[in-house]
Amino acid sequence: MKRDINILKGLLFAGSLYFFLVSIAHLIGLKIPMLFIYYNVPSYVYQDKIISFLAFGWSIFIFTAFLYPIKNKLLIRAILLAGAVAIIGLELINTYTDITSIANGINGNIFRLETLGLATYLTLLVIFYNKSKDKLK
DSSP: OHHHHHHHHHHHHHHHHHHHHHHHHHHHTOOOBTTBTTTTSOOOHHHHHHHHHHHHHHHHHHHHHHHOTTTTHHHHHHHHHHHHHHHHHHHHHHHHOOHHHHSTTOOTHHHHHHHHHHHHHHHHHHHHHHHHGGGOO
16 A cells, blocks of 8 residues: 555654764764663763764665665665664663663663664554565565
8 A cells, every 4th residue: 555655654764864863963962862862871972973973874774765665675674674683782781781880860761761762663664664565566
């Protein structure tokens, strides 16, 4: 159904915009929750710059998938796989890192909530990719 492809494209565009904003926030050091997952944990400028460049790459890959979803079925699959690994990685950090030893008084539950938001986005991408994949030939 064309509606499913349009929703998939909208989700891809939103993801591209999100990672572009993550890139800008990390580049200029603007610690905004959701754009900086660990926004209230100390970080070094060089770490933020690395994250900025990598997030910009995600933005470009996702934008390319948005522009040409029919031609980029394999790219969409790669985005879904990489996204799943990233969510697992964030949850491993949330589970096994003693955030309070890094910065006292930080409640790590907010990081789980942010990770849940990203996981929800990824789940929607999977759903609408699966609904659209037969039409993406």
